[in-house]
Every structure is written in C-alpha cells, then in structure tokens.
Amino acid sequence: MTTTTQPLLAVRDLQVAYGGIQAVKGLNMELYEGELVSLIGANGAGKTTTLKAICGLLQPRSGDILYQGRSLKGQGAWNLPAQGLVMVPEGRGIFTRMTIDENLRMGTYLRSDDEIEADIERIYTRFPRLKERMKQLAGTLSGG
Incomplete structure (x- = not known):
C-alpha cells in the first residue's frame, strides 16, 4: 500500500561500471513510503553495486537517482544521512571496538x-x- 503518489526513491536508467565492466545496466525502480522491498539476484548480479550507487558510494555512469523527488547527482555519501538516506552494512560492517x-x-x-x-x-x-x-x-x- 502506498501513502503518496510520488515515490520515496526512484532509480531511472541506472548504469554503473567498474572500468570496462558494466555491473548495472539500465535499472529502473520506484519505492514508495511504507513498502518493504527486497533486491534479489545471483552473486555478481549488481545488488550491492546498486545499493552503493544509491547511497553515493559509487558514481553511476549514467541515469539518475531521486530521493524524495530530488536528484542525488553530485552529492557525496556524506551528504545523504542528514537527508535520511543511509546504507545499513551487511555482515560485520560495524564498529567492532565499540559496544x-x-x-x-x-x-x-x-x-x-x-x-x-x-x-x-x-x-x-x-x-x-x-x-x-x-x-x-x-x-x-x-x-x-
């Protein structure tokens, strides 16, 4: 069930490459507030690459990512948490020496x-x- 007509997060024709290897090819998706969404695929399918691009950890080759209707182009990962967009680390991506x-x-x-x-x-x-x-x-x- 959606609570708004505008997507909270929209990915438009996202393309991300590592050198000459294209990891994400023309991804489009919309996520609405209140939705629970899973990104699934085989190893090497581009799941982590997609999330890193959304969170500003990788620069897309082309396409656009909109969060709350605003493009994230040109913003670094350090700017996004204050806007409410973060990537929760997987595995042991924690501060190990902190409680x-x-x-x-x-x-x-x-x-x-x-x-x-x-x-x-x-x-x-x-x-x-x-x-x-x-x-x-x-x-x-x-x-x-």
Missing part, C-alpha cells in the same frame, strides 16, 4: 530530535538479545 549500544547510537549521530531514545528502545524490544548484551563489544558478537 552494541554505542553502535546503535552512532546511527543517530546526525539526529537532534526527541525520538532517539524511543527508537533505540524499539530496537531493543525487537531484538531482546541485543539489550541483554548492550555493553558487550560489537566485535565479539557471533555475526549471526
């Missing part, structure tokens, strides 16, 4: 609203094992 709680709080670094504590508590409610281990170094987690 679980410190890692969660790093995700709020650019926020100044009054909902931070409620959001962190919501995460701990959803993942009670994290709350039990909130003072544990994140690098000592099993990764599972």
Whole structure:
C-alpha cells in the first residue's frame, strides 16, 4: 500500500561500471513510503553495486537517482544521512571496538530530535538479545 503518489526513491536508467565492466545496466525502480522491498539476484548480479550507487558510494555512469523527488547527482555519501538516506552494512560492517549500544547510537549521530531514545528502545524490544548484551563489544558478537 502506498501513502503518496510520488515515490520515496526512484532509480531511472541506472548504469554503473567498474572500468570496462558494466555491473548495472539500465535499472529502473520506484519505492514508495511504507513498502518493504527486497533486491534479489545471483552473486555478481549488481545488488550491492546498486545499493552503493544509491547511497553515493559509487558514481553511476549514467541515469539518475531521486530521493524524495530530488536528484542525488553530485552529492557525496556524506551528504545523504542528514537527508535520511543511509546504507545499513551487511555482515560485520560495524564498529567492532565499540559496544552494541554505542553502535546503535552512532546511527543517530546526525539526529537532534526527541525520538532517539524511543527508537533505540524499539530496537531493543525487537531484538531482546541485543539489550541483554548492550555493553558487550560489537566485535565479539557471533555475526549471526
């Protein structure tokens, strides 16, 4: 179910290459607020490359990415979190020498609203094992 007529994120004819190897070829997609979307494909299909391009970690060869109706062209990855667009790392892409709680709080670094504590508590409610281990170094987690 969509809540708006304008997509929250729109990818238009995205093409991304590593040198002469084209990893993403003409991708088009629209994601609307409230949707739960999965990007699936075989190894080497361009899933991670697509996400890195959306988040400004890779420059597309061509095409456009619009977030909340605005083009992200020319913006670096460092500009996007303040706009609400981030990539959640996979695997062990965490701050290993910081606690679980410190890692969660790093995700709020650019926020100044009054909902931070409620959001962190919501995460701990959803993942009670994290709350039990909130003072544990994140690098000592099993990764599972």
